[in-house]
Amino acid sequence: MSAFGMHGPGQLTGPVVILGTGLLGASIGLGLRGRDVEVYLSDPSPTNQAVAVDIGAGLPLSALAERGHDDGAVRLVVVASPPDVTAVVVESALTTYPNAVVVDIASVKAGILAALTESAARSALDLSRYVGTHPMAGREKSGPVAARGELFTSMPWVLCPGPEASPAAQETARTLALDLGAIVYEFTPVEHDEAVALVSHLPQVMSSLLASRLQEVGEHSLSLAGNGLRDTTRIAASDPKLWVQILGANAGPMVEILHGVRDDLNRLINTLEDPEAPGARLDLAQLMSEGNAGQARIPGKHGGQARSYAWLTVLVDDRPGQIAHLLTEIGEIGVNLEDMRLDHSSGQNVGMVELSVLPSRHDALVEELSKRGWKVLQ
């Protein structure tokens, strides 16, 4: 059993080759190693490859032959390179590994399938072994140092098979996602690109636009920043190189959505230019309630139904061990935490731990924690 064997074996059989060992490639390697799958890693950046090997995401690709395998033995190739080189890397993997299923995980799907279909029309490319996929899980950091084997647990993973993908190749792609703990969805590449324009690419653009407003503001104003600003700008820290490629490859669906956003912004500007005008307050109320209605439709994390939780805030001294102590006590009280955020009161030696729980458990937790001497704000 490997060092990560506590996750138990999966269904997938190796050897698996991962091409591109950044955040996603190394995370997939870690997850598969946790299920004892034989994984080999390759990256044009020797540093990224070495880091991925060091964290236990697999062995260098050179070890494939050393372990007695030829290229024909490879069962699955995962292409985890940047989107703009993905079609070329898939094409070369289909040729190099004649018996392997090849999946890619790039964030945009239709253009890659179109490029491969065009290549296949000119050469003898076997697209029955190719399945485009997209795990809807990531981070605002890139590179293998940020990799996590659990990244995909309970997250959506979209399969976008082209018309030539064989049932066996689709089954292998599905097994990869399921072994890594993901929830599998099937979309056509075009449906996928339209959906992610709204649920993934627009949030990134809005977050970046908002955060870019902060470049010139004085420190005095920034010191008032609270969770609203942090929540809405987390992904503004994402890698520009990746997002230039994603947005460029999904420009059509994005432009359509951005026209709608521009109309809404124009409406808001017009209203706020004359906030005392008849109907202005109603218009603002409508805008806010339209937002409420959209927000309420977002499914809960892990694909569950949208659900509202109750929040409470516990003040903790800024000393080592305080948060661990608080969590232990909550465990003893027997309340399950749904979410947790940490914050600091600026300029004070006190931390604020925000906890979310099922509404039915909120009052009991407040009462029990208060009895045990914790300062609880509701």
Ligand SMILES: NC(=O)C1=CN([C@@H]2O[C@H](COP(=O)(O)OP(=O)(O)OC[C@H]3O[C@@H](n4cnc5c(N)ncnc54)[C@H](O)[C@@H]3O)[C@@H](O)[C@H]2O)C=CC1
């Ligand atoms: N970052 C995220 O949150 C998510 C990213 N993706 C997709 O996953 C893929 C990888 O993204 P990240 O891991 O975030 O990027 P990353 O920048 O962390 O890693 C990309 C890796 O690909 C390597 N690479 C560059 N050219 C290559 C080539 N020709 N062949 C093989 N490897 C090559 C780079 O050296 C780097 O190590 C992208 O296609 C992205 O759209 C999908 C879901 C989430």
Ligand SMILES: O=C(O)C(=O)Cc1ccc(O)cc1
């Ligand atoms: O950090 C987050 O919340 C993300 O949503 C990351 C992400 C980035 C790119 C993708 O194609 C999918 C997911």
